[in-house]
Amino acid sequence: MKILVLGAGAVGGYFGARLQQGGADVTFLLREPRATKIAKEGLVIKSGKGDAVLPVKVVTKGSEGGPYDIVLLTCKAYDLDSAMDAIAPAVGPDTTIVPMLNGLAHLAALDAKFGADKVAGGLARIGSTLGPDGEVRHTSPFAALAFGERTDRPARPSLVALDAACKKAGLDGGLNARINQDLWDKWIMLTSLAAMCCTLRGTTGDIMAADEGEALMTETVEECRKVAAAEGFDPGDKGIAHLKTYLTQRGSGFAASMLADLEKGGAIEGSHVIGDMLARARRHGIAAPNLRIALAVTQAYEARRARGALGKPGQ
Structure with missing residues (x-):
């Protein structure tokens, strides 16, 4: 082969x-x-x-x-x-x-x-x-x-x-x-993590240190879960509970690679990861306010990057 x-x-x-x-x-x-x-x-x-x-x-x-x-x-x-x-x-x-x-x-x-x-x-x-x-x-x-x-x-x-x-x-x-379910399970995890890391500019541990950090993370997971369920790929209560435990560990240094790409001024996969999940939520009539904000955050970053204004306040 x-x-x-x-x-x-x-x-x-x-x-x-x-x-x-x-x-x-x-x-x-x-x-x-x-x-x-x-x-x-x-x-x-x-x-x-x-x-x-x-x-x-x-x-x-x-x-x-x-x-x-x-x-x-x-x-x-x-x-x-x-x-x-x-x-x-x-x-x-x-x-x-x-x-x-x-x-x-x-x-x-x-x-x-x-x-x-x-x-x-x-x-x-x-x-x-x-x-x-x-x-x-x-x-x-x-x-x-x-x-x-x-x-x-x-x-x-x-x-x-x-x-x-x-x-x-x-x-x-x-x-x-069960590769299709596995793809959805990973996408739920990655979208939730990337959305919160990029919006709040921190690792999982940093987010958990914020007063509303855990609530925001778990809300985002639930938004993604509703989309997966609407498309026939609900991970189930056990799978979601495991995921939430993993994404709400206090003191954790775990973060999406998208955050590192953003912080170094590189290209990011915001539209592919977060944007596609939000688009599917809208098609199914699912409210996803956290995903909506996260996509706007990544798009605003991409706009600044495109005009060479990163690291230049006021431009």
């Missing part, structure tokens, strides 16, 4: 490296100058699960080395259009695309371009960043990939093979017959 990983960033770099260490045939599709750097120096992983410097196969065009059996799509939502163009030449008649983006909005775009039969459901659970020298720094005790069919069809052979490769590589997760 041939696997193409788009990008060698915090997510794609880690999982691609571990799959290769497990014996999988992995190629990374990269832009310059990262392609040259990794081809010369190797892919560097710093992790409590084991450091590594790996020589890896690198291409700069999707037409090189393909077609591939699996394409792992690990870009940010704001890069989706260019990412789809990049992987298009790598997609053959039997290729399966496994997207690891946040939320669900990307699935419609991928279905429209490649056909729904080529697009599986997928998600990543990992804490990781890129270090100053381009090294992948794995910072969480967990590293899991989950993927599966989005319909009731039996898992196709390429996903079964990917599951075996993940197990051989020591990765958690793997083939998931």
Whole structure:
């Protein structure tokens, strides 16, 4: 089985490296100058699960080395259009695309371009960043990939093979017959966390230190839950109780990566993560005041960023 990983960033770099260490045939599709750097120096992983410097196969065009059996799509939502163009030449008649983006909005775009039969459901659970020298720094005790069919069809052979490769590589997760529910569960968590972290500019612990912090967080979770329920994916009382416990831990340093992107003046996935959830709430006639404010916060930030006014009061 041939696997193409788009990008060698915090997510794609880690999982691609571990799959290769497990014996999988992995190629990374990269832009310059990262392609040259990794081809010369190797892919560097710093992790409590084991450091590594790996020589890896690198291409700069999707037409090189393909077609591939699996394409792992690990870009940010704001890069989706260019990412789809990049992987298009790598997609053959039997290729399966496994997207690891946040939320669900990307699935419609991928279905429209490649056909729904080529697009599986997928998600990543990992804490990781890129270090100053381009090294992948794995910072969480967990590293899991989950993927599966989005319909009731039996898992196709390429996903079964990917599951075996993940197990051989020591990765958690793997083939998931309930991938659609898992996608919604993660989206509820991420939207609630990102909405509150960006609106209140703090970690979970910081938010809990505010008088109304816990109430705002739990209200946001409930707004997202109502949307999920309206679309047929209610996590249930037990799932929501677990999520609320996780998001209301006092003293926790847990925060959405969107907050870090915002604080450094970078591009963010506000519309893809928060905006899509709010749009679905409106379609179902669900009141979502916290999501409404959070989306406005991220959009105002994006407007300031677009005109180069970040860090310049009054502009």
